[in-house]
Amino acid sequence: MNTESIDGEGKSTPYPQRLTGACLHCSLRALCIPDHLPIDLIEQLAAFVHNIGPLHKGETLIRAGEPFRAVYAIRSGLLKSSVFGESNAEHVAEFLLPGELIGLDAIAAARHITQVTVLDTAVVCRVPYEQLLTLSRRVPGLERRLLRILSAEISHEEWFMALEGAENRVASFLIGFGAKMEVRGYSAVEFTLKMTRRDIASHLRIAPETLSRVLKVFQERGLISIKGKKIHLLDRFELETRCSHPAGG
Amino acid sequence: MNTESIDGEGKSTPYPQRLTGACLHCSLRALCIPDHLPIDLIEQLAAFVHNIGPLHKGETLIRAGEPFRAVYAIRSGLLKSSVFGESNAEHVAEFLLPGELIGLDAIAAARHITQVTVLDTAVVCRVPYEQLLTLSRRVPGLERRLLRILSAEISHEEWFMALEGAENRVASFLIGFGAKMEVRGYSAVEFTLKMTRRDIASHLRIAPETLSRVLKVFQERGLISIKGKKIHLLDRFELETRCSHPAGG
DNA sequence: CGCTATTTTGATGTTGATCAACTCTTGTGG
DNA sequence: CCACAAGAGTTGATCAACATCAAAATAGCG
Numbered sequence: 001m002n003t004e005s006i007d008g009e010g011k012s013t014p015y016p017q018r019l020t021g022a023c024l025h026c027s028l029r030a031l032c033i034p035d036h037l038p039i040d041l042i043e044q045l046a047a048f049v050h051n052i053g054p055l056h057k058g059e060t061l062i063r064a065g066e067p068f069r070a071v072y073a074i075r076s077g078l079l080k081s082s083v084f085g086e087s088n089a090e091h092v093a094e095f096l097l098p099g100e101l102i103g104l105d106a107i108a109a110a111r112h113i114t115q116v117t118v119l120d121t122a123v124v125c126r127v128p129y130e131q132l133l134t135l136s137r138r139v140p141g142l143e144r145r146l147l148r149i150l151s152a153e154i155s156h157e158e159w160f161m162a163l164e165g166a167e168n169r170v171a172s173f174l175i176g177f178g179a180k181m182e183v184r185g186y187s188a189v190e191f192t193l194k195m196t197r198r199d200i201a202s203h204l205r206i207a208p209e210t211l212s213r214v215l216k217v218f219q220e221r222g223l224i225s226i227k228g229k230k231i232h233l234l235d236r237f238e239l240e241t242r243c244s245h246p247a248g249g
Numbered sequence: 250m251n252t253e254s255i256d257g258e259g260k261s262t263p264y265p266q267r268l269t270g271a272c273l274h275c276s277l278r279a280l281c282i283p284d285h286l287p288i289d290l291i292e293q294l295a296a297f298v299h300n301i302g303p304l305h306k307g308e309t310l311i312r313a314g315e316p317f318r319a320v321y322a323i324r325s326g327l328l329k330s331s332v333f334g335e336s337n338a339e340h341v342a343e344f345l346l347p348g349e350l351i352g353l354d355a356i357a358a359a360r361h362i363t364q365v366t367v368l369d370t371a372v373v374c375r376v377p378y379e380q381l382l383t384l385s386r387r388v389p390g391l392e393r394r395l396l397r398i399l400s401a402e403i404s405h406e407e408w409f410m411a412l413e414g415a416e417n418r419v420a421s422f423l424i425g426f427g428a429k430m431e432v433r434g435y436s437a438v439e440f441t442l443k444m445t446r447r448d449i450a451s452h453l454r455i456a457p458e459t460l461s462r463v464l465k466v467f468q469e470r471g472l473i474s475i476k477g478k479k480i481h482l483l484d485r486f487e488l489e490t491r492c493s494h495p496a497g498g
Numbered sequence: 499c500g501c502t503a504t505t506t507t508g509a510t511g512t513t514g515a516t517c518a519a520c521t522c523t524t525g526t527g528g
Numbered sequence: 529c530c531a532c533a534a535g536a537g538t539t540g541a542t543c544a545a546c547a548t549c550a551a552a553a554t555a556g557c558g
Contacts, residue, residue, distance in 0.1 A: 085411035086493055093407045107393075108401035113408060133393070143392050144356075144382065150399035152357035157406050158342045159362060161454070162334035166514065197537060205410070207515050212538055228523080228537090244335055415546070446505060456547050461506055477505095477555075 006052065006061050023049060031099025031183070032073050032125075041139055048131045053077075053123035061102070061124065062116040068106035070128045074098050077122020078194050081114040082202075092203035095119075095195060097180055103129075104150055120194045163243060169204040170214045172243035174224065178233055189233040254312035255301065271295050272374075280348025280432070281322050282376070282394060290388055297380045302326075302372035310351070310373065311365040317355035319377045323347050326371020327443050330363040331451075341452035344368075344444060346429055352378075353399055369443045412492060418453040419463045421492035423473065427482055438482040 023046040024039060026032065037045070052072075055061060061072065064084060079096040093114055096102055102124070106112040136142040163169055182188035193200065201208040218224045223239055225232040233239060272278065272295040273288065282294065301321070304310060310321065313333060328345040342363055345351055351373070355361040385391040412418055431437035442449065450457040467473045472488055474481040482488060 083407050083411045085413070086417070086491075089411075089413075091411040093410070104396075105400055105403040105407060108397045108404060113404045133389075136392070137386075137389055140382075140386055143385070146396060147353075147399065148357045150396065150403060151354055153403055154354040154399060154406070155357060155362045157403070158332050158354060161342070161406075161410075162332045162338075162340040164334070164338075164454075168335070196535095208537075209516080209539080210514055213514095216538080242335075445503095457505075458507085458548080459546060462546095465506080 006055065006059065026075070028073070028075060028099040032101075037139065037141065041135070044135060045127075045132075048128060049073075050126045051075075051123065052126050053121075055118045055122045055124070057118055057120060059118045060115065061118060062112050062114070064112055064115040066112045068103065068110050068112055068129065070126050071101055071103040071132065072116075073125040073127060074100050074102065075123040075125060077118065077124075078120035079116055079118050079122055079124075080195065080199055080203075081116045083114055090202060091205070092199050095177075095199075095203065098184060101149055104146065105153075119199070166204070166206045166210050166214050167217070168242045169206060170211060170218070171223075171239045173200065173204055174231065174233060175236070175239050175243060178236070189236055191231060193229050193231055254309045254315060255304065271300070272298060275324070277322070277324060277348040281374075282350070282381075282391065286388065286390060290384070293384060294376075294381075297377055298322075299375045300324075300372065301375050302370075304367045304371045304373070306367055306369060308367045309364065310367060311361050311363070313361055313364040316360045317352065317358070317378065319375050320350055320352040320381065321365075322374040322376060323349050323351065324372040324374060326367065326373075327369040328365055328367050328371055328373075329444065329448055329452075330365045332363055339451060340454070341448050344426075344448075344452065347433060350398055353395065354402075368448070415453070415455045415459050415463050416466070417491045418455060419460060419467070420472075420488045422449065422453055423480065423482060424485070424488050424492060427485070438485055440480060442478050442480055 023029065023032070024042050052061075053075075055077070061079065062081075074096055076098050079102070081093045081096060081102065082090045083093055085091055096116070102116055103112065105114060107129075132142075136146065160172065163172055177193070178188040178191060181191045197211055198208045201211040204211065206214075215224070215226055218239075219226050223233070223235045225234060272281070273291050275281065286294070301310075302324075304326070310328065311330075323345055325347050328351070330342045330345060330351065331339045332342050334340055345365070351365055352361065354363060356378075381391075385395065409421065412421055426442070427437040427440060430440045446460055447457045450460040453460065455463075464473070464475055467488075468475050472482070472484045474483060
C-alpha cells in the first residue's frame with residue numbers, strides 16, 4: 001500500500017485540450033460545483049481543473065496535517081475521510097461518493113485535519129482553492145454553492161449526532177446511503193456497501209461486532225436482506241421511522 | 250417563558266444614525282464578520298445590521314423549522330442551539346458566545362434545523378442573509394470569512410466526534426470553553442459555566458449524573474476545583490492530554 | 499424564608515465493547 | 529483450478545461504562 005499522499009503530486013493529468021468541456025459534459029455536473037453556470041464560466045472552471053487517477057484501493061489522496069491547497073471533486077469510486085484520535089485510533093468521518101467535494105473542512109486551519117483514503121478505484125478532479133475562490137468572485141452562484149455544501153454538512157452532522165442507540169444509527173446509515181445512491185441514479189433500496197464493515201462501524205461509532213448483530217436483527221425482522229456486501233432494504237418505511245429524516249450517510 | 254420566536258419580529262432596534270459606526274466600534278469586531286475590512290465597507294455592513302435585545306433567559310431567538318432569513322452575531326450573553334431528535338428529546342448542539350455567528354447551518358435547507366434559546370441575557374445583531382451575500386460579492390474577505398467559519402465548525406465537529414469516553418468529553422469541554430473565554434479576554438482557567446449541568450451533559454451526550462460524577466472525580470484528582478457554577482482549571486496540562494487539541498467547546 | 503428547580507449521591511440495570519473462536523471470502527502462486 | 533494464506537465477517541460469552549431510577553442536598557428566586 002502506498003504511503004505517499006497524492007495531493008499536489010505528479011500523478012495528476014491535466015485535461016487535454018479537446019476535453020476542455022470536461023466539466024460541461026460531466027455526468028455529475030448537477031451534483032458538483034458548477035450546477036447551472038453559463039457555459040463560458042464552466043469552461044473557465046474546467047481550465048484549471050485537473051483529472052487525477054485512477055486511484056486504487058488503499059492509496060491516500062490527502063494525508064492528515066498536510067497544507068490545504070485544493071479541493072477535490074469525486075468523479076467515480078469510493079473514498080473515506082478519517083480523523084485520528086488519541087492513541088491514533090481511526091474514526092471514519094464520512095464516505096465520499098461521486099459528485100461530492102473533499103477538503104472544504106480544511107479551509108479554516110489551512111491544513112487538512114482529515115485523511116482521505118481510496119476504498120474503491122476512483123477518479124477525482126483537483127480544483128486549486130485559490131483559483132476557485134478567484135473565479136467565485138465573478139460567479140455569485142458558485143460562492144453560494146460552497147456555503148451551501150458546508151452548511152449541509154454541518155446540519156447533517158448536527159442531526160446525526162442527535163441519534164442514540166446502535167439500531168437507529170445503522171438504520172440512518174442505510175437510509176442515508178440509499179438516498180445518496182438514488183440521487184446518483186441507482187436504486188435507493190438495493191445497493192452494495194463496498195466499504196468494510198469495520199469502516200462502517202467506525203463511522204457509526206459502534207463496534208464492528210455490534211454492527212454485524214444489528215444487521216442480523218434487521219434481517220430477522222424482515223427490514224433488510226443481506227448477501228455479503230449487497231444490501232436490500234425491504235421495509236424502508238420502518239427504517240425511516242427509526243431516524244425520521246430524509247437523507248444522510 | 251416566551252413561546253414566540255424573535256427572528257424577524259418587531260423586537261429589533263435599528264441602529265440610530267449616530268451609531269452608524271456600531272460595527273466599527275464594536276469590541277467584538279475582530280471576532281465577528283468584518284474583521285479587517287476597510288472602514289467604508291464596515292459602514293455599509295453596519296447599515297443593515299439591526300440590534301436585537303436584550304433577550305432574557307428562556308426566550309427563543311430562532312425556532313426549529315423556521316425559514317432562514319438572517320444570521321445573528323452575538324454581542325453579549327449566552328445562548329444554546331439545540332436539535333430535537335426522536336421522541337422530541339433535546340440535544341444541545343453548541344453553546345453560543347459573544348462574537349459567534351448563529352444560523353449559517355440553515356443555508357442549505359433554507360430553514361433552521363436548530364432551535365436557538367437564550368441562556369443568559371443577551372444582545373445580538375441581526376444580519377439579513379441576502380444583504381450579507383450581496384455585500385460579500387464586493388468584499389472577497391467577507392466571503393472567505395463565512396467559508397472559514399463554517400469550515401472551522403465542521404472540523405471541530407469531526408474532531409470532537411473522535412473523542413470517546415465521558416472523561417475525555419468533559420475534559421475537552423472544559424479546555425475548549427476556557428480557550429473561548431481566553432479569546433474574549435477572560436481567564437482560560439477560571440470561569441463560570443452559566444448554563445445548566447443538564448445542558449452541558451446534553452451537549453456532551455452523557456447523562457447529567459455522569460457529568461456530575463466526572464466533575465467530582467476531576468476535583469478529587471486535583472485537576473479542577475468547583476464552586477457551584479464557577480470552575481477553576483488547576484491542571485490544564487493534564488486535561489489537555491485527555492483531548493490533545495487546542496480549542497473547542 | 500419557603501418554594502421550586504437544579505445538582506449531587508447512591509443503587510441498579512442495560513447497552514454495547516471487548517475478548518476469543520470460528521467461518522467465510524478474497525486473492526495469490528503453484 | 530486448487531491449495532493456502534490473510535483478511536473480513538460472524539457468533540458467543542463476558543465485562544465495563546454509562547444510563548436510569550430514586551432520593552437527598554443544595555442553590556436560586558420570589
